[in-house]
Amino acid sequence: MTAMEPDFIDLDGVEKVFEVRRRVGLLRRERRRVRAVDGLTFRVARGEMVGYIGPNGAGKSTTVKMLTGILTPSGGRLRVAGIDPARERTRLARRIGVVFGQRTTLWWDLPLRDSYRLMHRMYRIPDARFRENLDRCVELLDLGALLEVPVRQLSLGQRMRGDIAAALLHDPDVLYLDEPTIGLDVVSKAKVRGFLRDLNAEQGTTVLLTTHDLTDIEQLCKRVMVIDHGRLVYDGTLSGLREAGAATRTLVVDLEREVPPIEVAGARVVRVEGTRQWLAFPASASAAPLVAEVAGAYPLVDLSVREPDIEAVIARMYAERRPVR
Numbered sequence: 289m290t291a292m293e294p295d296f297i298d299l300d301g302v303e304k305v306f307e308v309r310r311r312v313g314l315l316r317r318e319r320r321r322v323r324a325v326d327g328l329t330f331r332v333a334r335g336e337m338v339g340y341i342g343p344n345g346a347g348k349s350t351t352v353k354m355l356t357g358i359l360t361p362s363g364g365r366l367r368v369a370g371i372d373p374a375r376e377r378t379r380l381a382r383r384i385g386v387v388f389g390q391r392t393t394l395w396w397d398l399p400l401r402d403s404y405r406l407m408h409r410m411y412r413i414p415d416a417r418f419r420e421n422l423d424r425c426v427e428l429l430d431l432g433a434l435l436e437v438p439v440r441q442l443s444l445g446q447r448m449r450g451d452i453a454a455a456l457l458h459d460p461d462v463l464y465l466d467e468p469t470i471g472l473d474v475v476s477k478a479k480v481r482g483f484l485r486d487l488n489a490e491q492g493t494t495v496l497l498t499t500h501d502l503t504d505i506e507q508l509c510k511r512v513m514v515i516d517h518g519r520l521v522y523d524g525t526l527s528g529l530r531e532a533g534a535a536t537r538t539l540v541v542d543l544e545r546e547v548p549p550i551e552v553a554g555a556r557v558v559r560v561e562g563t564r565q566w567l568a569f570p571a572s573a574s575a576a577p578l579v580a581e582v583a584g585a586y587p588l589v590d591l592s593v594r595e596p597d598i599e600a601v602i603a604r605m606y607a608e609r610r611p612v613r
């Protein structure tokens with residue numbers, strides 16, 4: 289299935305710019321443009337489970353909001369299951385589920401079961417399918433004893449499980465999870481992770497997971513994308529990310545034309561975007577011989593060396609959140 293729909297989620301140069309007005313002094317207001325997402329290009333195949341991480345303010349939520357159609361991109365092209373989210377938000381809503389760890393989609397005063405009933409109607413889910421999905425979620429997420437309890441009385445872990453079920457009642461093809469394990473105790477975390485793993489394996493649901501807990505990624509995602517300042521700065525395995533974190537610098541080269549990934553000794557291409565390529569090389573090595581080699585063999589237009597900012601970001605994430613199991 290995966291091989292058949294490699295661009296199930298498909299972003300090409302997606303941008304989002306916010307205009308913010310700030311008061312400066314008594315009367316003057318200043319307009320400032322915030323580039324929250326700055327030329328994002330990536331594809332996620334159907335059935336993949338991908339971690340989407342980055343420091344605070346990196347642009348993760350903005351990306352997810354564009355993927356769900358809540359926000360319209362300022363530029364670029366974006367498709368989910370072939371649908372342009374901003375244009376056909378309602379049609380897309382039938383195909384996606386969203387869970388925000390910090391916020392609930394359930395009705396605070398109603399018992400869980402009543403929230404589900406409302407969703408049944410809102411999404412016009414066929415009765416048999418609704419019952420089947422609800423039964424499955426109740427069993428696997430252990431919700432049986434909670435169905436008659438008003439949401440406000442649920443613990444955070446119980447509510448999270450309730451929210452995950454709510455997002456799945458209409459059989460979405462894609463599930464976006466934003467911090468699904470935040471604030472949960474160890475047992476609840478394990479339950480949620482186990483459920484998501486099975487969901488992905490058995491139902492083939494495509495999952496995009498935003499989290500600060502790298503153990504979520506470790507246990508669930510073969511692939512992780514790192515975003516920083518609205519740009520994709522890493523796309524690969526978590527172990528590869530750890531390696532990259534071990535002090536590398538990046539040579540960014542602009543070429544006259546698109547060429548296959550550059551092959552030079554002592555560096556490896558970590559990212560290609562049109563005529564621009566990013567090469568990681570050990571921070572301890574000198575950039576000069578590398579630059580000379582690239583310039584000799586490739587149609588170089590411009591270049592710059594970046595200090596290990598991404599790596600610093602990751603290191604910080606690791607330092608802040610030592611994986612808690």
Ligand SMILES: Nc1ncnc2c1ncn2[C@@H]1O[C@H](COP(=O)(O)OP(=O)(O)OP(=O)(O)O)[C@@H](O)[C@H]1O
Nearest residue numbers: 306308322324342343344345346347348349350351
């Ligand atoms: N509605 C908005 N108006 C103005 N600026 C915004 C708006 N939403 C987000 N931003 C800005 O865009 C940038 C990216 O924000 P975003 O919420 O996408 O980051 P994030 O990666 O989800 O962060 P966090 O991990 O803290 O949730 C930030 O600088 C933020 O202040």
